[in-house]
Amino acid sequence: MKNADVIVVGGGVIGCAVAYYIAKKGIPVMLVDEPKRGRATSASAGGLWPLGESIGLGCGVIFHKAMIEKGLIPPDSHVPPQLPKTFLDFAIQSNAMFPSLAIELRETSGIDFEYEETSLLFLMYDEGDVAFAKPLYANCPCGRSRIDWLTPNELRKVEPAITHNVLGALRFNGDNQVNPYALSDSFREAARKLGAQIITHTEVKGIKVSSGRITGVETTTEFIGCKYVVNAAGAWAAQIAKTAGIELPVYPVRGQIVGTEALPDIISACISTNDCYLAQKKHGEIIIGSTTEEVGFNVGVTPSAIKELTAGAIRAVPFLEWVKVKRVWSGLRPGTADEMPILGSVSGLEGYINACGHFRTGILNSPLTGLLISEIINGEKLSIPIEPFLLSDERLNGSITSNHKVSVFSQEQQTIIISIKGMTCEGCVTNVKKTLNSLQGVTKFEVSLGDHQAKISYNAKEILPDTVIAAIDELGYKAHSPLAAKCIGL
Amino acid sequence: MKKIKPVVVIGAGPAGMGAAIELVKADVPCMMIDEAPRPGGQVYRQPPTKFQTQEKYKLNSEQKRGKDLYTQWLEVKDKVNLLSSTSVVGIWNEKEVIYSSEGISGIIEAEQIIIATGAYERPVPFPGWTLPGVMTVGGVKSFIKTMFVKPGKQAVIAGTGPLLISTANRLHEIGVNVMAILEAGNPPWTSGAFSKEWQEVDFAQDIANDLEELKGNNIPLLFNHTIFEAHGKSEVTSVTYGEVDAKDWKPLNDTKRTINADLVALGFGFVSNTELSMLAGCRHDFHPGIGWYIVRNEMMETTVPGIFSVGDGALIGGAIIAEQEGRIAGIKAAQNAGAITAGDAEKYFEKHLSRLHSFKSFRISINEATAMRKGLLYLPKVETLVCRCEEVVFSDVNTAIKEGAGDLQSVKLLTRLGMGPCQGRNCASSMGMYLCETLKKTPEQIGRINSRPPVKPVTLGALAKMINAEEELSNPFDAITAGGRI
Known part of the structure; x- marks a missing residue:
């Protein structure tokens, strides 16, 4: 029978980083991975934007704007609220690990993960953007040295390909980029060289528990015994946790991305605007992202999203109009309601450790996550306090939600999956259907008794998901959606 | 409306x-x-x-x-x-x-x-296959058929299947000196004698005519031969070819010869x-x-x-x-x-279904005869390009395998093979087979390169100007007119 001290479930960047840091401490570790469609590491753009992400750039600002347009927040609210300081501290500390990590992993694995010091530019198209940028510039949580205000002329000098129709740009020094799948490959290869066992194309079907502690995992082919299981299953983390009786508030959040053909160097910094972000990778392609959608495990792409992303990219870098799109794809971020990762042990189940819920910042936060988990397992002093990231009751119940109301899509036609507790028979299904039918703005729905859920398509201009949920609740059932949880806070 | x-x-x-x-x-x-x-x-x-x-x-x-x-x-x-x-x-x-x-x-x-x-x-990688002057028989035919261009002066034709013969004759007709046809197999049609199922196919006669014409044109047809390498700096100038194993088409290197040619037409099936x-x-x-x-x-x-x-x-x-x-x-x-109605449909189907049925065994045999054999995987050298779009060479694939890549998707992530605009059309079939052979796995385990839109080149500008039939126009035909297409 196979066994290891530690089994890491999931071979994305988090799982590979965890395996690497554990193997580095000489602890027997085994990584088990089933590559699933939508795995976020290989779909990612590879931005390391601790400041940008913390203050709501990248996808945050795109959705903030969309929400103003939808009238869901007042138009004078220019600033997408920031994530907590604890998150920023974590991200900054993890980001600081990259320069030496690049050397370390190249030596151990032979793979270069293409670390590039690019900086991140926020383009100010209008007065609203300027109003957003001003307080950031004035009160940058990391001090003035990490942030520059560029005038249009200064911007033109450093980035001639960027549109001249700007009022200026904020530059975040220290927000950089890597090749995301090379990073994950180099962690994995380095882990393997240090003695980790890597089992690919094998799915973990369940975690085995006996009298309150982990005994091993059941894969598609066999049982593997272990003392610790690290759940690094990304968007699938909740499914894995459930097999050990743990409710984990992690759910897939789709991001659609457009990649161009390889180009000569035309932009040197990563760019974030109201419409999209852009990053030119070492190989020459420009990655343009990204949507933030809750559509379950659907890994499709939608024409309207692609249209908006390409238009946004052309607005920022007009030359791109003539450039060919090589691919569009989507990935499933492991989303959490408060946008913070879920790390560390849980009470009542010995040997189980979370390393999941990294949402948009898995690449950035992978080194520190890996290090932290290895320290927990080795019983060492932790490099950063873990308390804010533990799975607490509050986080589980979703009472802490971020001020980012990211789930308001820029498209009118939306689909949402609502879980409905209390449906016991076909009669209940008929009741729910009847109610859905009566709601103005609901265009299509499927109600499943077996899955205890309803998939509902609706017009976002006419109805909010909260209204749908309230209507189902009124029938006496308990309806819930992570998306709606955020909207209620508005 | x-x-x-x-x-x-x-x-x-x-x-x-x-x-x-x-x-x-x-x-x-x-x-x-x-x-x-x-x-x-x-x-x-x-x-x-x-x-x-x-x-x-x-x-x-x-x-x-x-x-x-x-x-x-x-x-x-x-x-x-x-x-x-x-x-x-x-x-x-x-x-x-x-x-x-x-x-x-x-x-x-x-x-x-x-x-x-x-x-x-079907693209088959071998040293020099990306040189200008090396093209597919389909490419040669469209030069002749639609562009009326003579694609070269001295040609070698390599691959398998009846298309090689007709291509040779068309080239001969327009004054190209066809040095040889290198047929990797030794399939039934090449003898001019057709099995029963092939007789039913009305173009069996075309093949017979083409073979007859080939004799008249004095073009040598070499069975169990194929191209080993195309040479040249900026374009093809000569070709090395030789015999292959009759069963799996593995090149027999001690039989190789080199001749001058400025055109190589390839047809290894579809x-x-x-x-x-x-x-x-x-x-x-x-x-x-x-x-x-x-x-x-x-x-x-x-x-x-x-x-x-x-x-x-x-x-x-x-x-x-x-x-x-x-x-x-x-x-x-x-x-x-x-x-x-279903009844009418039934009536209309019949003719076509029975015609299809009469082609069934022909179809199986044409697919078998032109299927890629694994011996051809010995053709590429370490420095031979296998993925043209991303310039991945054969040794990169082998390195990826050594690093633990166990399927096409992992090879893609490690080497960029198949990540280019052709979506793997040029590399997936040969490298998929290579992985199966090297790793002793089934094609299902090796997997495919996932298809991703756009499957054909399109600019960001075109996508940014997408006409959304649903939002802006009620009739899709209007969408086309509005786009200036009709």
């Missing part, structure tokens, strides 16, 4: 034309999208109008055979919304067809989709274009003699209801088979749309 959703036929070759004719006959709104400026596909491709009168005698027998179909097409074509010079870049959200043409793009919401996208010639059916979510299975194929029922419907796949794009069989399949799909789609 109730929105009219058309049946969208993708591809205007024999299969697509057959489908469109049946749809128009049944009065079903039909929209057809084709990449070429004129319909006809690769086989019945129509020459540019100004060449037609004086060059008609040069139309080959295939085009003569296609005349009936073309005549019927002319009768219905005014009722078909044909978007020519237009690429389909993806099928999204089940039945939304995204097209692009000349700087714009748009969405058509289809009621049903008939995919008739044909096949491409691979179906399955990118769109993959995007649409249709199921594909693997068959050892055929490779990956689309699962269909007898009425050509895929595992996604309302999406059909016909012709060489589904399974190689040639133009006549393609037309029958197209017609069957057209009739079935008309029946699905409620335009004809």
